[in-house]
Amino acid sequence: MKSLTWTLVAMVAMGGSAPSFSHSGAPASKMPGDVDRTMRPVQKSWGIAGNPDVVDRTISFSITERVQLTPESFDAAQGETLKIVLTNNGLLPHEFVIGTRQSFEEHMAMKARDPQRGHGEPYAAQVPAGESAEIIWTFNRSGIFNFACPLAGHFLPNSMGTINVSANK
Template sequence: MKSNIIRSVLSATALGVLSSSAMAHGDEEHAKPRTFDASKVEATAFGQEGNPKKVSRVIHVGMSDHMRFSPATISVKRGETVKLVVRNDGQILHEMVLGTKEALKEHAELMKKFPEMEHADSNMAHVKPGKAGEIIWQFTKAGEFEFACLQPGHFEAGMVGKVLVK
């Protein structure tokens, strides 16, 4: 039932985005800098947007045109707020999206159908070649989660990593 709700929300979001005149997922600027607002933070199965004032650690992650993240696995403590600095060392647009394995798979399928879909959530960073982006995230639940590049074809090529929350 939960996956049906997620699927419905993703479908509704995609339709809403597609009906708007502002669609971008290619080389255009993807998201405006986020301003943290504690009243708008939404809990997810893999954590929530983190308060920049409570960052306890910075983790650097590289992305390459070999469709890999480096490191491919990161470990954090439950409750920890980290800043993920995501660097694109390649020549094409890449992104890092945090989520559960199932949610990332569903989102990747949606991206295949709607490659120009615009989205800018707190759990993702879209990074042009030679640039860096960041995600500030609080990992509130223990478990194994993932991050992936959901640009069409990248996820399928294996551009996926793991987050181990202990």
């Protein structure tokens, strides 16, 4: 009986300090909103994770409780890599997510099932009040895409911003 007790104690002790791993086998991100840059980038219809060493330009956003992101739209050229700097000037946490109307509907359904679930996607950032975050994104597909803060109570269909990505000429 003593050996079983010590085995259980050892298992519990080891379990509390065991590292967690992402799908790639690398250690997982420490914060729920952190991007796991060890994972291979996944192509989305609105682009792919960008290389932080190859940024074409920076766009800065201010996020507040007015259920509005400033600026409300921006243009990009196909193939352009942007650093999107997000500053939460509000009192509540906010999110910034790039996608399509369909991806926002899917995101809202996921958040309804699991409101505390964090992000690890490179096209999304959680921004605590008074803090900043950034997204590095390559718009390698042309089209009209969207961005929004899809937190419950923050997201309204008319509060979506627009990204106009022009095709290469």
